Amino acid sequence: MRSDVSQFDLTAPPSLDAVLATLAKEPGKHTLLAGGTELMVALGTGRLNQHSLLSIQHLRELRFIGVDDSAIHIGSGTTFTDIRRSKAITADLPLMAQSASWTGSVANQNRGTLGGNICNASPAADTPPVLLAYGATLTLVSASGTRTVPYAEFHLGYKKTALRPDELLHTINVPRTFAGYRQYIRKVGTRNAQAISKIALAAVAKLDGDRIADIRLGAASLANRPARCSAAEAALLNQRLDAANIDATVRAARAGLASEAKPIDDIRSTAKYRAAVAGNLLEEFIRSLVV
Amino acid sequence: MSERKPILGGSPIRKEGRAKVLGAAKYIDDQELPDMWFGATVRSSIARGTIRSITFSPEINWEEFAIVRASDIPGENTIVHLTKDHPCLAANEVNHPEEPILLLAHPDKTALIAAVRGVKIEYDELPGVFTIEESETAVENNDVERIIWPGSDQGGTANCFKTYLMYSGDAKETEDGLATAFENADFIVEGEYHTGAQEQLYIENNGVIAECFRDATGGIESLCVRGSMQCPYYLVHALTLVFNLPEDKCRVIQVETGGAFGGKEDFPSLIGSHAALLAMKCGHPVKITYDRAEDMAATTKRHPSRTRHRTAVSKDGKLLGGTIDVAIDGGAYATLSPVVLSRATIHAPGPYKWPHVRVKAKAMATNIPPHGAFRGFGAPQSLFGLERHMDKIAKTIGLTPEEFRRRNFLATGDCTATGQPLVEPVDMQGLLTRALREAGYHEKLARFAEENKTSSIKRGVGFASFMHGTGFTGSGERRLNSLVYLDVREDGRPEILVSSTEFGQGTNTILSQVAAQTLNLPYESIVVSPVDTSIVPNSGPTVASRTAMIVGKLVERASLQMLTLLRNEEKLPEAHTPEEFKAAALAYRAKHGSLRCSVRYEPPAKIYWDDELYRGDAYPGYAWAVYVAEVAVDMNTYMATCTRFDALQEVGMVMHPVLAKGQIEGGVAQGIGYALYEKCMWKDGRMMNNQMTNYIMPTSADLPPIHVHFEEVPSIHGPGGAKGIGELPMDGPAPAILNAIENATGVAFNTIPLLPEDIFERFTSFTDPELGGTEDMDPAVDRDTRVESAEVSA
Amino acid sequence: MSVIQFSVNGKRESIDVPPMKRLLDVLREDLHLTGTKEGCGEGECGACAILFDGELVNSCLVPALQANGARLCTIEGVSTEGHLHPIQQCFLEKGGAQCGICTPGMILATHHLLDKYPNPTMAQIQEGLAGNLCRCTGYMRIFESVQQAAQQANELTAKS
Structure with a gap:
């Protein structure tokens, strides 16, 4: 101590x-x-x-999981355990439940909150890639009012967020529109449990035949903040996954990801490794779409 | 007399287990003494230099603190191990980061947080050396600026704590034999193998409470230190020098100890002396407990090592001769490095017949906190090199790893590399057969080769064959001259008095089993005395896999002596009941006031050992083993995972199957960590990842099923035919796992820990022309080491 | 300082401590419940695990103030009047405790695990205990202890 x-x-x-x-x-x-x-x-x-x-741990008004037709609304004081136990989240947002399950240990999931995970703003945090892929929005409240911001615009730099000093993150809103989507998440940590991400990738994609009609990618530890991978997304959108095109699509996507990846060397891994494995995970996801 | 089930070989409840599961066991940090103060250590922030000034922040009221510096030490400023180079507190110069310089004590431990930060120390920095190679280079270039350790009267030379030169026979004859072997060899295979530092990571950090008692004139009368430790008499010895007191004035009490693994062998001498100095200064009992960050940064780790092999082999797969060069990184002071090096040296040739072998070994100085004891004690390092090298030779000459080893195993009647005849039965062939069968090795070898062709997860199997000597090396046990008492207490219960400590491995339980079995009494009736040096005799340190075999044998002999005594003096019947024993013992006590049998170590068979030539009977006995690892390497993440482990060993008769399994599984888990997870990140001699978050030990979700198998062959050395078991399981996992990874991927990795980043670097180098070009596309080519095919024209 | 009230092992406590004092230190120093251990102080090892309103938490990461009104159970509250809880008995018999320093946290983690999963799969056991580091056992004896405890509890339920 x-x-x-x-x-x-x-x-x-x-x-x-x-x-x-x-x-x-x-x-x-x-x-x-x-x-x-x-x-x-x-x-x-x-x-x-x-x-x-x-x-704010005792504030019941921040600990809720609300479901309406279009979205699941998660109070910022909701614990990872609450998320894992929620039938609605497990059914509609499986990546959310999955990422909550590997955030720290059971004991830490019983205390740690989704709002804390977001506001702590670690580039290696487990839930942000999922929220980026799902296109979540955040409801921020203050004594002077309420505003909603897209989560993709929340992280401004290393441990820097759009939260004003008088504001509090109230609700995380996640659209319920992923029923027809292929979903993927993989965390590469220092070990199987209780690990900090060396790299993690969350991905959702909608296929129209063998064409990628919609795609969203979120990554951890690939930049100084949780990062949406827009260049890789752009390289993939509307591409075809048939045998004639798949290899070129993979190459373009990897190149896109490489162009936007800004990982670092630190005590847990190397920049080279992170960049390469991120590409491998992306390729693993794309090829899994073909099946 | 009622027939009772044998106690040895059964699994009675761990003696102190009830207190542990209740949370009632009192570890050092659970204890306090009246008017106790708390101590803290001010440490060096640089690796090497001289202390220019020490200033105290004016914002702190230093009157409230006890402050100890080197000049306050009443005796010698040294923590004695084998030589006296290691200061208790740095006086003028520092030689490693986190070296203790000042000690502070205060009644409120919170006050120490600011106080430690309030001591400013300025240095004149000197260049440091941080690897074996840098230390060697300094010596080769006679770079006096980087000669960081001067030498000693114990055989040390500049930057080198100790060297050994061990021959498999007469020196000249062996050199001649080696020359001929290399000349006639069909193959000469070379390899270089590296192992990293490893943190013991006992879950309870180091901690002690010390008291200093004054006589009527105010002089120091005596000391009492209690704490978490393996070897209370080591601390007694350290205190006698630091305080210039006789042994009987330095009382040490071991309290419940939350894991040790060697990490609490020599280190308690330091923290124990520190707390005693503060107690002397402030006149109160003083507790020092480290937090995790301090424990990891400042205390000992396993020695990093480099092993080089050059081996002459015939094309029919016979070892003709070999040279083995072992170097370990000892850190800044000699501490136990010479002894660790000794075990590395003796184990380096492994369980094989070498017509001619030469082992050269050295322990180099670096400006890193001193490395120390850790389960295996040098053997895991040199055995890693050997067992990787055996696979390499097999591959080079075109035999399977199994067949090559089979052609060279030691067997009963053979002599080891030190010239020790293996009198007791040894069956490495049988062990290998069974281990491979238990693991399903052959079936998997074939199946994985097929599956790997189409899978991005490459699977493989590998194994390691090895042995571990139990007890102290050579004449060590004779020198220790261990003493054991067996008393009968006032209530008629036998009490074992030993300095052998319990720190989870089961000392209390197995020694009680031995006494109960021999005395023909219920296990529950045996009492184990608290380990308090004012009560228990010196039965040696609790290290070196010696407790079960050596101390256990002494307890067995003391028990037999007691039976003889009671039969002769009190007419105890041959087949007695517990009640008859109690009556006889109490009758004896009534006449003589007490009942004590004391027994000293005697070698059960003749042991010859020549410390100069390093030849003879290196250990009283050996445990033999074959470990098989199954791995999966994910080519997307470059992560290698151990997916199943089979550990087969011959450790004599198993005294307590549940504890023995637990020992093996725990050792294997540490070995898996050593191979694949646990990396000490150093920067200028300082450990950068000194938190559990960033030093990665396996969790329950990281370990594979570990299957433990025993082959039971009674030994003459231990009680009930038992041999030592504690260190053995640390030796095999790392080479078995890396052998399996080579089987899975076709690529030889020869450095541990092997992290995904290392595998990634290696694989990407094959396709990166800047890193090696096309010849590296063939993963079968080993880029780490050189392979010469010295095929003589046939 | 803040006055904080909670119950520990069924006993009501009221203490006056700095609100940011770690619950671990409150238990060990103020209430002398030293069965709860400190291994790392950063929520990594689980040696300080306790049950907090029935949920497993690392007490080194809970500020005292947040325990106000809580119902806590430490290792001292697992046994009843010196009678071992079946989980404790299984750890004793199966070799689940070696050096014993992780044991209190491990037993509470097991308690929590078996509450959630009376018949845990091996994967559930591995995940449920992954926050409790043990350096002695390699976890295998602990897994057996947990499985035996689950089996005994189920046999007991089946009988009644």
Whole structure:
């Protein structure tokens, strides 16, 4: 334990409105603490720089999974365990359930929240590639109002997001339009469980015969933020997967991905490996569409 | 007398198991003493240099703290192992990152966080060396700037802690024999093999609580240190020097220890001395417990190694002769490196008949925290090289790995490379046959070859054959001269008094089994004394796979002595009941005040060992094994996974099947980690991934089914025919797995840990013209090492 | 400081501690429940695992304030008056505990696992325990302990 806990303040405002009022009063002063699976690690290692924290873990109004005709709405305080146990998510958004299942261990899934995973903004986080592939939107709330932003526009840089200091991520909205889509996700971690991604790819594609009619790709650890792979998508859209075209399609897609990949060397892997394996995963997905 | 089931060979409940499953077992961090303070260590931030200044931040009230520096040490500033190069606290110069320089204590442990940061140390930096090669180069070039270790009176020379030169016979005759062998060889096969550092990663970090007692004049009367450790008498010895006190004034108590694996063999001497110095300074008991980051960054790891083989082979697959050069990276101080190197040397030729072999070994100094003991102790390193090399030779000369080994295995009556005749039965042929059968090796070999043609997941099988000596090397056990007591307590229960410690491997349980079996008493009636050096005799350190065989035998002999005594003195009947035993023992106690049998080590058979020539009976006994690994290599992710493991060993009679299986499985798991996951990332001598998040040990989801098989052949050395078992399972997994990966992919990898990034680099180099061009398209060509086909015209 | 109230092993507790104090330290230092261990302090090893409102959590990652009103169960609450819980008995018999330092967390993880999956598959066991690192056993004895505990519980249910 490398922090003096007496130097930190943590309060639990009674309601969401109270949290928003506090944030509005002194924007930037307070940091939200949900499941604690990130910030408490920083506390233990002496790296937690924020000294005034607001606990939102107890706010029931942020912990929900709502289903309407067009979308599933997930409260930011929903835990990974909640996501895994949700029949609606498992049925409509299987990649979501899958990525929740390999976020940390069971104990961490019981505490960690989807909102925390998004706002912590790690480029290696497990759920963002899925949200990018599914085209999620985020509902952000503050004392002065509510706004909705496409998730693909949320991450602005390394650990930088579009969230204003007085705002809180309220809901993650995921369209329920993937019934006819082929879906793929693969995480390459340091080991099979309790692992941080070296690279991960989530993909959804709609086929019209052997033509790719729609495609969306999200990746982890391929850039300084969770990244939608637009160049690879562009290379694939409307391409044909028949025997005559498949190899060229794969090559173009790999080239597209390579052009937009900006992975790094770090303690867990190398940039070269990440780029190459991302290409392999993409190829694995494309070839799986042929079957 | 009622017939009782044999206790040895049964699986009674672990002695301290109930406390463990209840969460009631008290580890060191679960304990506190009245008015106890907490200690912390201020460490060097550089790898090598001299200390220019130490300043204390004015923002901290230093009056509240006890501060210990090198000049406060009442005795010698050394942590003694084999030589005295290792300071307790750095005085003027530092030789590795995280070297202890100052110690702080305070009643509130929170206050230490800021205080450690409030000590500013300035250095004049000196260049460091961080690999075996850099250390060698400095010596070769006589680069005095990079001679980081001066030599010692224990045979060390500049940058080199120790060397060994071991011949399979008379030195001159062996050299001549080697010359002839290489001249006449049909094939000469060379190879170079590397292993990395490995963290022990016991789940309980190092920790101790020390007390210092003063006499009437204020002088230091005595010390008491309790803590998590393997070898309490090592710490006693260390304290006698640091405090200049006699042994009986340095009391050490081992408390429940949450894993050790060698990592708590020599290191507790350091942290124990530190806590005792702080206790001396502040007048309170002082607890030091490391957190995970400090434990990983500052304490010992397995020695990295490089093994080079050059082997002369005939075309009918006979070893004609070989030279083996082993180098290990010892870190900044000698510590146990000479002993680790010794085991690496002796195990380097493996379970094979070498007409002529020469092993040259050296332990080099680097500016890395000293490497230390870790299960296997040098043998996993040199056996990795050997068992990879055996597959390479087989491939070169066109035999299967199985057939080549079969033509060269040692057998009963043969002599090992040190000239030790194998008097007890050895059946490597039989072990190999059974291991391959248990693993379904031949069927898989054929099936995978077929399936791999069309699959992006390449599967393979491989194996390693090896042995591990149990007990101390050569004359080591005679020197240790271990002593064991067996008492009968006031309540009539026998009590075993040994310094052998329990840290999960089952010491308490198996020694109780031995006593119960021999005394013909229920297992439950046996008591194991707390390991407190004021009570227990020195039965040697708990290392080197020696406890079951050596200490177990002493407990067996003490038990027999007790029966004889009670039969002679108290007319205990030959076939006694527990009640009769108790009555006789209590009657004896009533007359004599106590009942104690004490037994000292005696070699059960004649053991000759020449420490100068490194020849003779290297170990009292060997455990023999064949391990088979099955792997899958995913060509999309370059990840190699072990998908099944079969471990067959001959370890004498199995004392406790459940514990023994647990030992083997645990060792295999560590071996799989060593091969495929666990990499220490170094930067200028500092471990960069000193967190569990970034040092990757296998979880329950990463390990394959591990099938454990025993071949039971009674040994004369251990109690009930048992031999040592603790280290053996660490030796085989890494070479077996890399052999399997070669079988799966056709590519030879000769460095561990082997991470997906390494496999990726190697595979992509085949197709990248800048990295080698077209000849590398053939994965059968081994780019790591050179293969000479010295085919003599037939 | 904040006054925090919760129940541990059925007993109501009220303590005054810094709100960011780790629940692990509250248990060990303030309540002297030292069966909960610290292995890594970063939620990686599971030695500090406890049940929090019936769910497995790593207590090193829970600030004390968030335990307000919670119902906690530590290893000390698994047995009843010195009688081992069947899971504990199985770990004892099958060699699931070696050095014992991961054992409390492992037993609570098993408890949680068997609550969710009374008949766990091997994959479910492997996943359920993946957050609890053990360096001694290689996990095989632990898997057997868990399987035996599941089997016994099922036989008991079948009888009643």
